[in-house]
Amino acid sequence: MENKTADLNNKYETVIGLETHVELSTETKMFCGCKLSFGEKPNTYTCPVCLGHPGSLPVVNKKAIESAVKIALALNCSISEHSIFHRKNYFYPDMPKNYQISQYDLPVGVGGYIDINMGNYVRKVKITRVHVEEDTGKLIHIGSTGRISEADYSIVDFNRAGTPLIEIVTDPDIKSPEEAKQYMITLRNTLLMLNVSDCSMEEGSIRSDANVSVKLTTTDKLGTRTEIKNLNSFKFLQKGLEYEVERQIDVLESGREVLQQTRHYDNKTQTTKVLRQKEEAHDYRYFPDPDLVPMKILPDWINEIKSALPELPGAREKRYKNSLGLSDYDSAFMANDFEISSYFEETLKHHNNAKSVCNWIMGDFSAFINKNQVTLKESKISPENLADLVKMIDRQEINSKIAKSVFEEMYDSGESPQEIILKKGLKQISDTGELEAIINEVILKNPDAVSQYKSGKVKAIGFLVGRIMAKTQGKANPQIVNEIIVKKLS
Amino acid sequence: MDLINLSAHELNGFIKSKEVSVLDIAQDYAQRIESVDEKINAFITFDKNVFFSKAKEIDAYIRSGNEIFDFTGIPVAIKDNICTKGVRTTCASRILSSYISVYDATVIKKLNAQHFLMVGKANMDEFAMGSSNENSSFGAVRNPWNLDYVPGGSSGGPAASVAASEVPCSLGSDTGGSIRQPASLCGVVGMKPTYGRVSRYGLIAFASSLDQIGPFTRDIKDCAALLEAISGYDEFDSTSINTNVPRYKSFLNSDIKGMKVGIPKELMVKEIDLQVKESVENVLKMLEKSGAIVEEISLPSLEYALSVYYIIAPSEASSNLSRYDGVRYGYRNMDARTLREMYKKTRAEGFGPEVKRRIMIGTYCLSAGYYDAYYDKAQKVRTLIINDFKNAFSTYDVLISPTSPTTAFKIGDKVDDPLRMYLSDICTIPVNLAGIPAISLPAGISKTGLPIGVQVIGDLLREDNVLKIASAIESDVKWKIKPQI
Structure with a gap:
């Protein structure tokens, strides 16, 4: 069956023209x-x-x-x-x-x-x-x-x-x-x-x-066409055309002729039905x-209108690639959907880290909105808030793990990351005095790990850092913690 | 005072001097309409109570010391294809027999701004299609000069009402001669302005590229004044011309010495009645005597004007009239069981035979496979006609011809012979195709006592030249007799 379909797809070529009405x-x-x-x-x-x-x-x-x-x-x-x-x-x-x-x-x-x-x-x-x-x-x-x-x-x-x-x-x-x-x-x-x-x-x-x-691959002569109406969504358009192409190939394979008709796509049955014949x-x-x-x-x-045209998807994609340094895939993703692109542009206005913003939109954000079946625009996270979140990560005010939980909270409540961090006390601890007290306590309570480190097992430091992070609910700035421990144990 | 035999400007003088009230005028005209219109049938809608209350309203306006314009308190009859808010507008068709427009046509708005006195809605050929006013679902109009004769058409009601002293002036519409031909047959003045000079907004379309509203009056002075009142650019009509309106009244009684008059030999056709020819020739002699230069000229493409017209006008009409389907307004057959049946029965019962004939001709001319041979070809010949006139006007100030080849004909004489009927407009049709202005005014009376008209044609927007020559002709041939009804 699979092979037969593939054969037919090689035998025939599909030819489609669209007429789109825009209010x-x-x-x-x-x-x-x-x-x-x-x-x-x-x-x-x-x-x-x-x-x-x-x-x-x-x-x-x-x-x-x-x-x-x-x-x-x-x-x-x-x-x-x-x-x-x-x-x-x-x-x-x-x-x-x-x-x-x-x-x-x-x-x-x-x-x-x-x-x-x-x-x-x-x-x-x-x-x-x-x-x-x-x-x-x-x-x-x-x-x-x-x-x-x-x-x-x-x-x-x-x-x-x-x-x-x-x-x-x-x-x-x-x-x-x-x-x-x-x-x-x-x-x-x-x-x-x-x-x-x-x-x-x-x-x-x-x-x-x-x-x-549809026409035979071996000829330039176009086949008889049908006109399909009522293709009212991207999905219907694809489904309706897929059905119609298959139907026309079936007709030709059974030795009959495709008739010039206007057909109506019925979403319930996912088929097309005759609306009127050519004679009508x-x-x-x-x-x-x-x-x-x-x-x-x-x-x-005309020139006045031309000079006032906004940047169009094609040009935008090129700019993302060449000026913002995004990958081919990321550039296309950010440029070719109006809503995503507008969101991306708006976010960049508040924090100009394209790669990071792009990663958030394509990663966690997309996962969330797909799961909840909403659109970017419908979500409670404003471009400004997303920009702030990325900014805080870039300034090492929060680590990526906390950022993820802040994002979840932003998604649920629509609050700004600053509000959430303040409310939940999630701000990264970078104050060396405060950290030193905690580090001293952990060193005292874990003599085994300390002696392992001192005897050359460098990896043991990871255990100590983990203890410190747990004690601070992840708020400690890991880099600073590392520096202090190394200094204290050397 | 014999108010019903005064011109609009004479009435205006008495209103200004407060010698008569608008109600006095209304009463006299109402009495006249009641005594003669049973015979003439010039009106489809006339409501005496509305007429009087409007007259009183205008009197109050005048008493408050407001400005009195040329048409303040002047009775004007309105052809029944011009939309009037709240007063039914039927186009003399069963399909619109109870249609009441929700808005006023631009010309009505302009006259309302002068506080004019609308008399009623005047009879016409159905949808302005006809040359005898016999195609009205409200009955034929009769010629005041002889009740056995037609008044001409399609503006038979507006013409006859002025001729019968039921009103001093009226508004008609002209697509192929529908103002000028009845003016000629009824012995009154009628003018078709340059296409685009007067807004068509609110004029129920017959053939959009040819239709134009214009005045019927007893003399040239009223004609100039009424033209001035209704002319001007209208943003609601894309085809209206955006230029200032000249003071048309100022062109009357001008010296015409040296003005050049062309006589297109193609309009002096063999079908022209001998008496009509003589009258026009007398007019030309008089113009020469007044110092005008008169020469015969040739506009060869005019030969095709009638054929071109009977392709373009029905084509546009077939599309313009498709809106009358019983869905939104107007007559609807209530027995139909399907949509198609409703369309068919509504239109079969709603339209008269001449309208159906033209819808069929037009539909045919626009059909796939025939468009190039008919509509497209006709448009090309129309351009030749326009160019012929352009050439003529590079030398001549006006052109002169008979308005109609004959005087009025008997009712029933041509109803069964559409082609003979269509010939009635042979001298007027080329003017509409070229979009230029022309007037018809009395040039004489036949031996049988029927009026003869002469047509003066001008270049685009040169109504001034038309009025100058018409005014000179009028001063020479104006007769004092009136029809006896």
Whole structure:
């Protein structure tokens, strides 16, 4: 069985292209002055424009175009100086005008790429286009199944209608479900760094459809593709694609043909199901929206936006490696997740020991948050507190063993390390007077070890140090203890 | 005083001198509407109580010593495709027969700022599609000069209401001649401004790249004043032009000596009625006598204007009208059991035949495989038409043509022959395609007692030249007779 799978994987190649929709976090909607909302009372964030009332007209939100330009630049696209909006015509009750204002042959950005770090290789994924459009409303189908065809009736909430959306389309450059997942992760982190969207998967602020096909390794001819919808998390994206690739290979192996279809990923069964056949494909009757004038995106404005772009994951990873001296693995780990990277950067602002901070984040901290299934941001430890903890270790105010217990306490209570150390009296004893008294007592009580040391068994000193540490609950500064004992016994 | 036969500026004078109150005016006009509109059918919505209480409100405003503008207390009828908050806006369609807008169109806001007196909502061809006002689900409008004849369309109600002295002025909309053609057929002044001069916000779209709101009045002076009142940049309309509004009234009675007038031979087509031709020729002779230079010119691409229009306008309309689906507002078929059925029945029952015809033509023209041959090609020819006008205006100040090839035709005469009906707009359509301003004003009366109109066309934003020439024509041909209803 194993061998058969491996054989098939050699026989076929997977080809994937992704279309990702990103809801922008602008103040207002794409073509009207309504505020963006999530989870508010239905149909309260609406106006004649986003409800498609007769006589209302759209006006472009310049901030949304700015975000689109930012994204396009971050994805190495060229920006179209002349860009226009088209109408995409189709009837659906969540569409107030029964057409969506979108972009067609003159999108904001074209011809870019993004590098996806796969650990042992880098996949360059070409970006076909970055375009701007408006989101639809939300339908809820009342009935047993929640599907429109079986619903008793449906209700619609237009709060989301008109929210600015960016669509990012890749070339069919992605070669496996894992690469698809890693692409999504990298894209999401890039968008988070740009601060253009909250990229919340749960709220659907970022969602992808995938075009997938398989072809024989021996040919360049692409196979028939299917489009998979509802891939709403990194996990679903990978699982859905894995299922679909396997399904297509099975179809071909049994001598049948893959049909061009739109399929829906069902997380319950972890399978994809037919949504519609090719013949049912829409004719959207695209044409330039006569209510909007062509946009001129001038070079000066593009340069202004370009110069204000934040450091992106790729550049950050290089800097960590070259300037901070982190290893390849550590640099990638610290740079390629927006949350971790932001936390790392913030911590470094308070204490500039990159290697040590990195070790804490990757080591104990990761272990804790994984165990408790929370995120860095949700944990009670602030970057400042973590910086203080590392600082205290670096200044030898506490030893690493105590640091671990302080960290645990910080994790549970959210208190600063200083508070915990003070409260529990964990501060390292470096006062030689105080230590000498304890050392004298230990020397007196352990004559055997003392005589062993004096007779040349250097290791016996470890026993004595251990006794001292136990007596001070680990607070004694081991280096100073060592120095004093050696001096006293010589 | 015979208030109903005064122009807006004359009424304005009496309001300023406090010789009449706005309520006096309202009462006289209401009486006139009640006595003649049963025959004319110019209004879809007219509520006397609302009308009077608004008049009283304006009187109180005046009594408090507030500023009296050109249209303070002046009755104005509003075409029923212009949104008015709280007053139903039907587009003369069953699908919007009980629709009440939640906002005022920008032109209404502008007139409200002058405390104008809205009379009611005027009848029209459904969604402004038609040239005879027979396509109204609220019944045909009749021509005040002869009740067996059409008033023209699509702004038949706004035109007829002015001609029948039901109002001194009104607002219409013009997509292919919908202001100028009915103005011509009803013997009143009607103007389509430069595309973008007047905000379209709140004008229910027929064809977005062609639609423009404009005034109907009894004389050029009122036309200039009403145009001035409604013009100007609007941040809610991306296609509106951001330039200052000139003092249009200041261009009247100018010396036209040396102004160059072009006569496009393509608009003097064979379909033009002999009497119409003669009237236009008389106008040209008069202009020459006043010192204007009149020359025949050629704009070869105008030959294709009608074809281009009947691709672009229906294409845009097919998309603009898709929002009428029964989901959010307007008529909905309540028997449908599925979504598709609801869409189909709602639209089948809600739209009239001409609207459906144009939705189908437009849907076809935009479809995959036909787009390049129709819509895209039409846009290219539209550019040729624009260039022809540009060339002409590099030499000429205005162009002149008949407004309509014929005088008013009988009700029912062309309803079964859409192509013949479409020819009614052959002289007006090129103007919309080029986005330039044009006016229609009375040029004579036919032997059968029906008005004849002449069209004066200007370059982009050159309403001043149009008004100068129109004012000169008016001073020569203005007639005193009124329709007898």
